[in-house]
Amino acid sequence: MFEGLLVDLVPYGKDFLDRENEWANAEASFWGSGGDRRVVSRAQTQARLQRWAEALESGHDTGVAFGIRAKDGTPLGFMGLTWVLPYHRLAMLGAKIGDPAYWSGGYGTDALLLVIDYAFDWLDMHKLWLTTTGFNRRVMRQMEKVGFTLESRARRETLADGQWHDGLFYGLLRTEWPGRDAKIEQLGLRVRAEG
Amino acid sequence: MIEGKLVDLVPFEDDFATYFEQWMNEESWFRARVWERREPHPEDAVKKFIEKMEKNEHGALIGFQTKDGDPIGGVIWDHEWTRVRKVDAILFVGDMRYEGTDEALDGLLMLLRYVFETRGVHRVDAAALAFDEVRIEFYHRAGFSHEGTLRQHVRWDGDYVDLELFGLLEDEWPGYEQITAQLDLQPSGIEPKPKPEKKDEKKNGSGQQPG
Numbered sequence: 001m002f003e004g005l006l007v008d009l010v011p012y013g014k015d016f017l018d019r020e021n022e023w024a025n026a027e028a029s030f031w032g033s034g035g036d037r038r039v040v041s042r043a044q045t046q047a048r049l050q051r052w053a054e055a056l057e058s059g060h061d062t063g064v065a066f067g068i069r070a071k072d073g074t075p076l077g078f079m080g081l082t083w084v085l086p087y088h089r090l091a092m093l094g095a096k097i098g099d100p101a102y103w104s105g106g107y108g109t110d111a112l113l114l115v116i117d118y119a120f121d122w123l124d125m126h127k128l129w130l131t132t133t134g135f136n137r138r139v140m141r142q143m144e145k146v147g148f149t150l151e152s153r154a155r156r157e158t159l160a161d162g163q164w165h166d167g168l169f170y171g172l173l174r175t176e177w178p179g180r181d182a183k184i185e186q187l188g189l190r191v192r193a194e195g
Numbered sequence: 196m197i198e199g200k201l202v203d204l205v206p207f208e209d210d211f212a213t214y215f216e217q218w219m220n221e222e223s224w225f226r227a228r229v230w231e232r233r234e235p236h237p238e239d240a241v242k243k244f245i246e247k248m249e250k251n252e253h254g255a256l257i258g259f260q261t262k263d264g265d266p267i268g269g270v271i272w273d274h275e276w277t278r279v280r281k282v283d284a285i286l287f288v289g290d291m292r293y294e295g296t297d298e299a300l301d302g303l304l305m306l307l308r309y310v311f312e313t314r315g316v317h318r319v320d321a322a323a324l325a326f327d328e329v330r331i332e333f334y335h336r337a338g339f340s341h342e343g344t345l346r347q348h349v350r351w352d353g354d355y356v357d358l359e360l361f362g363l364l365e366d367e368w369p370g371y372e373q374i375t376a377q378l379d380l381q382p383s384g385i386e387p388k389p390k391p392e393k394k395d396e397k398k399n400g401s402g403q404q405p406g
């Protein structure tokens with residue numbers, strides 16, 4: 001649907017849903033949930049996906065889900081708007097790449113730039129925001145690269161491996177967004193993708 | 196009922212349900228419920244909200260009233276997250292004569308007492324629109340720390356307004372007895388309002404249409 005340099009954003013379909021249970025039990029889930037270590041059965045994952053599908057269908061879930069797909073077709077993970085409030089023109093972002101082998105290689109940022117353009121240019125959002133935890137260095141670095149502002153720090157909000165950690169709130173206003181092309185230029189991503 | 200210094204926490208029913216049809220349409224409701232869309236709440240929507248909160252396993256809507264039984268408004272704890280023992284706290288004042296009074300503040304303190312001392316939470320989250328000074332003052336008096344500002348976060352009457360975020364941790368909560376003694380809460384002396392008229396129990400079958 002949307003073509004990036006390293007990945008494409010595609011519908012979050014069967015290829016992705018089939019991987020959900022594996023990802024739910026993997027390290028990605030710990031990072032994505034801010035410290036939870038889930039041990040879930042296939043049936044539990046199935047039930048969760050069922051509830052999610054129903055919530056989307058009923059309009060209770062206002063989100064938009066994309067799959068992140070590598071250029072060779074490998075389904076990498078989820079990128080999307082997890083909570084959209086049209087009357088505030090506000091959307092929350094969420095992302096999860098399932099296989100750690102694909103972390104820190106620029107895939108997540110490539111997908112993020114696409115979804116930011118989508119939210120501003122197609123959904124006419126005023127602001128995008130997301131929350132993460134104070135120990136998620138990859139997300140913090142990503143926010144810095146892309147130009148989000150750290151707006152709030154919820155003290156000792158989450159527990160991860162026995163330690164309390166702060167929650168971080170990041171925001172990006174439309175007026176602060178130079179557009180994906182300019183961002184790619186600024187970060188030198190084209191060179192990096194080809195190199 | 197849970198008895199406090201100036202107010203008691205009571206089930207959100209009877210007179211509260213009657214007043215709520217008015218309260219839920221006033222600006223103070225939308226100031227308290229920062230994520231909500233500004234829209235009219237007809238009888239049905241009000242009822243549905245109460246029912247939803249009654250079924251909510253991660254939260255509740257509780258009424259608070261003066262010692263004379265005069266309903267003031269509601270307190271809400273919601274989105275209780277058991278793994279990290281965290282909860283959102285919301286105070287709304289329905290009878291605006293009580294806005295900014297120690298009775299209203301006591302409503303918030305009673306909510307904090309309940310979530311910390313009965314539910315055993317570790318952290319309470321609260322939010323206020325940047326211009327909602329009375330609420331922000333309450334958060335400070337209750338011991339919350341201001342943790343950040345979500346810029347231009349919420350649409351309000353033609354503008355984007357900042358959302359101020361606050362947090363209070365269990366080891367920062369001195370206990371209800373201590374904090375109320377420290378704050379020296381004083382009754383406002385506001386006259387209880389007359390009881391609302393009982394609504395006709397008339398069953399008019401099909402739903403009423405406006406106009």
Ligand SMILES: CC(C)(COP(=O)(O)OP(=O)(O)OC[C@H]1O[C@@H](n2cnc3c(N)ncnc32)[C@H](O)[C@@H]1OP(=O)(O)O)[C@@H](O)C(=O)NCCC(=O)NCCS
Pocket residue numbers: 028029031032033077095096097098102103104105106107108109110131132133136137138139141142145
């Ligand atoms: C979050 C996620 C989508 C980001 O995607 P990604 O492809 O890893 O991100 P990128 O590679 O574009 O950016 C990560 C940056 O963090 C850097 N980084 C990695 N580890 C780091 C560390 N310990 N300290 C500082 N920076 C670090 C990377 O080097 C990279 O920066 P660079 O481009 O300057 O080299 C992905 O890591 C992921 O799915 N993680 C698990 C789930 C998760 O955390 N979800 C988000 C919850 S809010």
